[in-house]
Amino acid sequence: SYVLLQPPSVAVAPGKTARITCGGDNVEAKSVHWYQQKPGQAPLLVIYYDTDRPSGIPERFSGSNSGDMATLTISRVEVGDEADYYCHVWDRDADQVVFGGGTKLTVL
Amino acid sequence: EVQLEESGGGLVQPGGSLRLSCAASGFEFNFYWMHWVRQAPGKGLLWVARVNRDGSIANYADSVKGRFTISRDNAKNTVYLQMRSLRVEDTAVYFCARVSDTGSSGFPFDYWGQGSLVTVSS
Numbered sequence: 001s002y003v004l005l006q007p008p009s010v011a012v013a014p015g016k017t018a019r020i021t022c023g024g025d026n027v028e029a030k031s032v033h034w035y036q037q038k039p040g041q042a043p044l045l046v047i048y049y050d051t052d053r054p055s056g057i058p059e060r061f062s063g064s065n066s067g068d069m070a071t072l073t074i075s076r077v078e079v080g081d082e083a084d085y086y087c088h089v090w091d092r093d094a095d096q097v098v099f100g101g102g103t104k105l106t107v108l
Numbered sequence: 109e110v111q112l113e114e115s116g117g118g119l120v121q122p123g124g125s126l127r128l129s130c131a132a133s134g135f136e137f138n139f140y141w142m143h144w145v146r147q148a149p150g151k152g153l154l155w156v157a158r159v160n161r162d163g164s165i166a167n168y169a170d171s172v173k174g175r176f177t178i179s180r181d182n183a184k185n186t187v188y189l190q191m192r193s194l195r196v197e198d199t200a201v202y203f204c205a206r207v208s209d210t211g212s213s214g215f216p217f218d219y220w221g222q223g224s225l226v227t228v229s230s
Contacts, residue, residue: 042203042220090215092214097145099152099155
């Protein structure tokens with residue numbers, strides 16, 4: 001089955017740029033969606049179809065997808081961005097949703 | 109306002125059964141595929157199952173295939189997850205989620221419930 005690999009953790013200082021990667025075999029051929037999850041809360045969609053941003057999500061959040069890597073970029077990181085982030089694709093060969101293992105973003 | 113509210117979680121012994129419900133409101137329920145996603149304590153998200161608009165098609169994660177059954181009642185705007193032969197490793201918060209479009213696959217989850225905790229323990 002299809003596998004998405006994320007780094008377990010990323011740390012960044014406030015005001016800097018955080019990049020969270022999501023690796024998968026030819027992932028650029030799939031649509032990647034990203035979720036933010038804070039403790040005790042349900043996940044929140046922050047990027048969909050690789051690059052689109054839902055209404056209400058700050059422009060500081062952006063996404064890209066090329067080759068074997070999709071990336072969620074958070075510019076001008078704020079303390080409130082500290083959370084777990086998950087990537088998601090649809091595995092059409094298995095008819096299953098696949099999530100990455102998640103990345104904990106720590107704001108130093 | 110779209111709302112999803114799970115219920116039915118609790119403590120169950122290994123080998124037991126439990127049925128989760130997810131009551132939906134604020135949208136045309138029968139237009140959308142619905143999913144269940146779970147999260148073990150301190151772990152990541154794991155997709156469990158999905159059901160199509162009229163309940164005639166269901167897909168499952170390999171880890172629950174043959175033990176869990178997803179279904180829906182469009183008259184009650186509710187999706188269910190019947191869980192049988194439960195294992196300790198099924199312990200998790202179970203979320204129901206709606207996809208953002210009325211199509212079949214590849215869409216993001218735009219609305220989630222708050223989750224229902226299932227604990228499998230003797």
